[in-house]
Amino acid sequence: MRFNQLMARLDRLRRSIITRLLLLAITVVMLGFLGRLTVLRSILMADIGTLSAAHQTSIAEYAARDVEDKIRLRLDLLNGLAAAIPSRALAQPQRLDAWLNEHHAIQPFFSAGLQLVGEHGAVLAATKGSETLSAPAANDWFAGVKDTQATYIGKPFRLPDGSDAALTMAVPVYDDAGTITAILAGTSAINAPNFLHLLAEKKVGETGDFLLVDPRDRVFITAGKPDLVLKPVPPPGLNSLHDMAMGGFRGTGITTNVSGVEELAAIASVPTPGWFLVARTPTAEALRPVDHIVDLVIRGSIVVSIVVFSILLVMLPRLFRPLTRAARQLHLMATGEQEIRALPIDHADEVGEVAKGFNFLLGVLREKESALRQSEARMTHLAHHDMLTGLPNRAMFEDRLDQVLNRVQRQSGSFALLYIDLDGFKPINDKSGHAVGDAMLCHVAQRLQDCVRKSDTVARIGGDEFVILLNDLEEPLTGAVLVAEQCRNAASQPLHHAGQSFSIGLSIGIACYPAHGRSAGALLRHADQAMYRMKKMQKEDCLE
Structure with missing residues (x-):
């Protein structure tokens, strides 16, 4: 019985996700001895790329559904109006104009107006604002309805005043015998507030955008970049993913656009008009977390932590019409x-x-x-942040330093930098072990944080090097010297670890803005040089 229970437990462990993740982590670490950085980067590129692709697909499908709903809403409205047109009123233009304007005012989904066109192209009735549109017979939607005997969405065009792109939808009007007697057309500015304006305004991530493409007419209907609107799509051969999309492909892929920028693109269909929508983001932005992690591995020279992303495919529930x-x-x-x-x-x-x-x-x-x-x-x-102490790392410190520089240059303020190096850290780390060294770094980090205000920044920028950014000092040098003395006193408190007591000193260099420099590089160099002079003076005092 015990044997069976043991085998069952081993089988559960074998099938456990935790066991599989542990085995994967061990495998990656083993491969790391041969090419840790390369393997880490490739794994993260694959996982984050998949995650970004899934996220971008969700965005594209959601936006495509929104476009589909807005197209269907307008077509349903046109069909409803066409069915409601009084057949006797077709011979009474004034009555038709009033009827059409009244319904357009109630449901103003066609910002450029409605037109009721006879079978030979003559305008029977029109709403206010549609007078400047070109003659119906010169538009593809007129011929499209007559040829197909059904609803037709015309080719996007520029409004006569050049203010915006527009789109015309047309539906046939039948008499009691089922014969087409007229065509009802509605025109809307593409960037109208209740139409497709969000596709031009919204961003995908920080710098990405949307493209809405009409493969039938081979034009961009709308785009995040205004200069692409109503422009022809790229000719075949320039963009392989675009060529696949024109051929019916829907999904995600990485491609290089005509500007030479590599992009992650997700493509989703808009079924009713036969369009497709593209949500695109530069791969440099989508895969930016990979570069951050690799930078941490290189700078810190620490054990690589493998974070496994479990990506689950989000299953959309199927709609069962009978229910x-x-x-x-x-x-x-x-x-x-x-x-x-x-x-x-x-x-x-x-x-x-x-x-x-x-x-x-x-x-x-x-x-x-x-x-x-x-x-x-x-x-x-x-x-x-630094993984050991939890303090801001060099990248975050440099960002905050740039922010403070920009602020004081606008407001004529001042601040100070303290560049700190630990005296005697290497002997402690070498003789007592890395565990004691790590404990000492955390001990010093906490003591430094206790000596500054919440508005100040304490960061670890190297192995045993720290910096402190002191904001808004009326007397920067006096204040910095006072804080430096407090830091020395606080750090001199011994660390008790594993029954032993360890003490350490600090060498601190000070740089004040604007006395010692007006740029981040100049201030850091001055503080670093001052710290080394202080360390040299302390060594000479010890020798004496």
């Missing part, structure tokens, strides 16, 4: 008209089983979203 109530709620959630929440379970039947499955999936997605946010927070912290 009317559940499908309706899911559609409202997808369009944002209703918050995402658990479906009610009224009965233990097939609908109840679908609701249970969706509710379970919703709980899993929320858990995974929370875990992803925590992981991103940890990655952000690691990129800007």
Whole structure:
């Protein structure tokens, strides 16, 4: 019995995710002896690339669904208006104009106006604001409706005043016998507040943007860069991923745009008009966390910590049309008209089983979203803080120093830098071991933090080197000398570790703005040189 229990436990450990992650970590560490930096970079590039691709796909699909909903809304409105046009009113232009303007005022989804066009191209009625549009017979939507006998979305064009790009949708108007007697067309500015303006305004990440492409007419409908709007798409051969998208590919990929910038792009379909939407971000931005982690490994020369990202494919619930109530709620959630929440379970039947499955999936997605946010927070912290002491690292210190320089240059303020090196640290680290050395670094870090204000910055920029940035000092040199003395006194307090007592001293160099420099480099050099002069003087005093 005990043997069976032991075997069952071993089998659970073998199948455990934790066991697999541990085995993966051991494998990566072993490979690290041969090429640690290369292996680490390749793994992180793959994992973060996959995560970025999944995130970007979600953004593209959400934006594409929003565009699809807005197109469908306008087409449904046009079809509803076409069906409601009184057949007798077709011969009464004034009555038609009033009727059309009245309905357009109630539902103003076509910012450039509505037109009712006869079968030969004559304008039967039009709303205010549509007079400047070109003759219907000269537009592709007029011929498109007549050729297809169905709804047609025209080619995007520039409004006559040149202010914005616009799009015309047209639907046939039937008489009682089912014959097309007229065409109802609605034109809207693409960047109208209730249409596609968000695609031009919103960013993907920090510098990425959206592209909305019409493969039929081979033009960009709208884009984050205004100079691309209504421009022809690149000719075949310039961008392989774009060529695949024009051929029907939907998904993610890495490509180089016509400007020579490598991008991570996600492509999603807008089914009704046959368009596709591209969410793109420079790979340098998407993979920026990799560079931060590699920098930490190089500077610190510490044991490489492998963070394994578990990426789960988010499964979208399929809409089951026969299940009317559940499908309706899911559609409202997808369009944002209703918050995402658990479906009610009224009965233990097939609908109840679908609701249970969706509710379970919703709980899993929320858990995974929370875990992803925590992981991103940890990655952000690691990129800007020293792993041993928790203090800001060199990158974060330099950023804060630049911020202070910019502020004092605008406001004519002053501040001081303290460059600190530990005296006697190497003998402690070599003789008593790295554990004692690490404890001493943490001990000094805490003592330094106790000596400054919350608005000041204490950072570790090297093995046993620290810097302190003292903000808003009326007398920078006097204040810096006082803080330096407090730091020496605080750091001189012995560290008690494993039954032993260890003491250490500090060599501190001071640089004040603007007396010792007006740039970050000049101030750091002055403080560093002052610290070495102080260390030299202390050595000479000891020899005497």
